[in-house]
Each structure stands twice: as structure tokens, then as C-alpha cells.
Amino acid sequence: MLAFAKDITENQPTTAKESENDELKQYMEYQRKLNSERLVYHALDYAKTHLHLYTQKTEGDEKKLADYTQNAFPLSHRFADGETLMLLLRKLVNGHSASNNWYRMNAYYYALVYDSLKRFVKIYNQLIVESPDKAKEYGVSEGIEVDFDDWAYLYFPDLDFHIGQALDYKHYPFAKRNKAIEEEVNNKMQAGSSREEALNSLKADYELDDTGIKFLLGKPISSEDKELFFTSVENPIYEALSEEGDGSWGEEGESLLDHSYYMGSHLKVWEWRTREEVEAETESVMKELGKTPLN
Structure with missing residues (x-):
């Protein structure tokens, strides 16, 4: 099974405060209608199957295949050709299907999973609207659309592979971290460091590998x-995610999982607000939770 920031096999998550907070309760009820394990499997399987089909269709035309991978895998096509992407997708599917081990991914794999999920969720959500019976066959959700941005916030440990690329305000906690890293890198490069030297100098501060x-x-x-x-x-x-805190961060008796879902519920509720409102209020919540850009 692939190891994300949270256990994707846990389909009935709960939080300590949802009985006291209607918005959080509604958010958690949405979470309990998702099957993240099935979502990841079908996203990877769809990506692998259609890459294989298109590879056959192009009959060795590298230009057409490159155009396809650029569109289907906007992040990961930059570091691998079609053949390599197929190999990586097979490894991901095999790892995801293994029940006896957790498989840890690196930035290259996370970027490929991100591309695959984003594409599949768009297709799945369209099926929910236009062909709900077909969507039901996937077992991804209980008849509801999947919020990709919310899922990415909860299950990716970071979006460092997105540094240098625009992120929507719904990814604000990750976007803030990315912006901080990018600004420090640019400042160091202006002072004469190479990009590689600049990134390496930030390894400890931002836990970059x-x-x-x-x-x-x-x-x-x-x-x-x-x-x-x-x-x-x-x-x-x-x-460790379920261990209750002692009050040194957040509220006593709350876990990291509680904090993560609490933050996610705020981002979800604020979708309709302006970017400025979201950023200002997210800063307030992050301070309340004791969550820094390094977490």
C-alpha cells in the first residue's frame, strides 16, 4: 500500500471537536463518504491504461507521445519520457496493491500521483453528474464529487514538487511554504549562489531531501x-498522528489528525470567499493550531 501523509485505508475518520462544530461535522461527513484507497487505485490504473493505449496508438511517433504525456502529466512529463512514466506507474500500482507493506514515495512519485489523481478526479466528477451508475462502479465515493484540492491538502505531506508553479489559494498552507522557499532561493541566487547551492543551504530549515x-x-x-x-x-x-497533544501546540487533548481536519474544514468553508480573506483567516487559524510552514 502506498504511504501518504495519512492512512488512505481509513475510511471513517473522526475528530474530537466535530460534535461541537457544525461546519467541521459537515466536513467530516463528507470525508466519510470517500474511499481514498479506491480513488488512488483507479487514478493510477486509469493513467497507466491510457498511457499504454496511446503508446500503441502513436506507433512509435515520439512527438505525438510527448505531446500526450505533456498534457496528461503536466508535472511529471518533465523528468521522464512515456516509457519511463509507464514503468513508474506500474511500480505504483503494484505497490498500492501490496497488502503486506507500506511503500514510501519520493518527489518524483508524488508528482506523478498528483498528475494522475487530478486528471482522474476531473473525469470521475463528470461521471457523477452525467452517469452516476457508472461512477458507482468505481467505489470511490458515496455518490458525491471528490474535492481534489482538499484531498491533496490532507494526503500529500507537501507540494514541494510544485515550487515554481502556481498553486490555488485552497492550497494556502503549502503555497505559503513554497513561496518562502522560492523567495529564499531567489535571494541566495541574486547573492551569487547557484540554484543547487541555494536549495542545499535550505535542507535543514525546510527538511528538503x-x-x-x-x-x-x-x-x-x-x-x-x-x-x-x-x-x-x-x-x-x-x-503519532493520533496521539493527543499536551497543549504545547494547539489545544490539550487534540491530535495532529484533529488539527489537520480542522484546518481542512476551514479551507473548504472558505472556497467562496476572496483570496485575501482566505489568506488572512488561514493565517489566524494556523497560528491557533501552532502550524508553521515547515509542518
């Missing part, structure tokens, strides 16, 4: 980075 830096430098994926590292499902990799 070597693979993520290679991605941001536009380097093609290496053989080493094609590997998915794994650990046994018996390893409680999500246990």
Missing part, C-alpha cells in the same frame, strides 16, 4: 530514485 532537490533542479529521474522503499504494515507509521 536530496531527491526533492534533484526534482526541483529539473534532473531526470535516476535508477536509484525509481525505487519505492517499503516497511511492513505491522510498523505503526501513522500512530
